[in-house]
Amino acid sequence: MIIDGKKISEEILEEVRLEVLSIKENHNIVPGLAVIIVGDDPASRIYVNNKKKACSKVGMYSQEYSLPENTSQENLLKLIEKLNSDKNIHGILTQLPLPKHIDEKAVIEAICPEKDVDCFHPTNVGRLLTGNAYVLPCTPAGIIEALEHEKIDISSKHCVVVGRSNIVGKPIALLLLQKNATVTICHSKTSNLKDICMQADIIVCAVGKANFISKEMLKNDVVVVDVGINRLPNGKICGDVDFQDVEPIASYITPVPGGVGPLTISMLIKNVLECFKKIK
Numbered sequence: 001m002i003i004d005g006k007k008i009s010e011e012i013l014e015e016v017r018l019e020v021l022s023i024k025e026n027h028n029i030v031p032g033l034a035v036i037i038v039g040d041d042p043a044s045r046i047y048v049n050n051k052k053k054a055c056s057k058v059g060m061y062s063q064e065y066s067l068p069e070n071t072s073q074e075n076l077l078k079l080i081e082k083l084n085s086d087k088n089i090h091g092i093l094t095q096l097p098l099p100k101h102i103d104e105k106a107v108i109e110a111i112c113p114e115k116d117v118d119c120f121h122p123t124n125v126g127r128l129l130t131g132n133a134y135v136l137p138c139t140p141a142g143i144i145e146a147l148e149h150e151k152i153d154i155s156s157k158h159c160v161v162v163g164r165s166n167i168v169g170k171p172i173a174l175l176l177l178q179k180n181a182t183v184t185i186c187h188s189k190t191s192n193l194k195d196i197c198m199q200a201d202i203i204v205c206a207v208g209k210a211n212f213i214s215k216e217m218l219k220n221d222v223v224v225v226d227v228g229i230n231r232l233p234n235g236k237i238c239g240d241v242d243f244q245d246v247e248p249i250a251s252y253i254t255p256v257p258g259g260v261g262p263l264t265i266s267m268l269i270k271n272v273l274e275c276f277k278k279i280k
Contacts, residue, residue: 001150002247003225003254005142008149009262016266016273017058023276024059031276032061033117033269034083036094038076038102039069044095051093054269061088073102077110084112090279091117091272114279117271119171128171131178134278135271140172142263143204143225144179150252152223155180158199162186162213162240163206168227172204193217211242215249224253227260 024030033055037048048064055062065079076094083092092115098104113123119137127133136144147154159181163169173183181202186193188207197203197217205213206227218224228240239256247253254260 001252003146003150003252003259005146005254005259006262008146009142009266011149012145012263012266012270013054013058016269019273020059030059030061031091031272032063032086032089033091033093033272034063034065034086034089036065036067036076036079036092038067038071038094039099041097044097048095050265051268054265055272058269060269060272063089069099071099071102073106076102076107080107080110084110084115089115090276091115093118093268115275117268117275119271120166125166125171128174135274136175136267137167137171138267138271139168139206139227139260139264140175141267141270142260143172143227144175145267146225146254146260146263147202147223152202152252154202156182157201158182158184159202159204160184160186160197160200161204161206162193162197163204163208163227165206168204168206172206176202176204205240207240209240210238211240211245213241213246215242215245218246218249220249221251222249224250225260226254226256229256229261 020030035048035051037044052062052064083089092111094107108120111121113121116124119135124134154176159176161169161173164185164187173185176183184196186196194217198219200222202223204225208228210230210232224241224246226239226241230238232238237257
């Protein structure tokens with residue numbers, strides 16, 4: 001069974017659209033998202049455009065701040081400070097990665113935790129860790145949404161997460177733990193990766209290596225969530241999982257593209273709505 005992330009995402013966005021419409025009709029205000037992009041990285045530009053389109057689709061207000069590559073950290077922080085106090089803005093995100101002369105950590109920490117729709121601020125990461133999340137990190141939340149949409153039981157299952165990034169690996173491990181899974185995190189220093197992956201009832205792969213996971217590493221009927229987005233030499237996009245190889249043995253699998261990616265965008269939009277409801 002292929003998990004259609006695009007279809008699930010459309011359902012989430014429609015729910016948000018109806019709620020935003022109700023808010024507008026009853027209170028004459030709509031949730032607002034500010035997106036900051038520094039430089040002209042092509043991938044970042046695509047992501048920003050997709051976020052703006054999603055805002056428009058659900059009737060939200062969005063404001064893009066496109067800054068040149070040589071923008072100083074001081075000026076970027078001043079912009080964030082201004083947006084923190086803007087009553088029309090309920091969510092702020094700075095598109096990563098940032099140019100090397102800007103301290104990513106300082107920028108993330110400058111965003112007001114109550115407007116941190118990415119759930120990157122240390123305060124919100126702490127809330128997530130203690131099971132009292134303000135909002136959920138977008139990609140991990142999208143993964144949980146997909147599993148629950150397909151009625152895949154997480155409780156008591158052995159979930160293997162391949163990758164330990166702050167954006168996907170660590171937070172999805174926390175969310176799976178909160179759903180009563182037994183979780184193993186693997187990474188570049190894991191010596192017996194194949195043996196551990198073979199134990200997985202559910203595997204989440206987020207390492208950024210094209211076709212890294214093959215069927216020889218997995219047992220039959222495993223649930224496979226592929227977070228990777230990699231561009232092959234021929235220009236085609238593929239995930240971290242060798243889809244053609246793994247699909248025949250998987251009970252469920254997310255495709256790339258069309259799997260986790262659309263869900264990440266829809267969960268971001270959902271977070272803007274959640275922040276709006278908490279701020280107002």
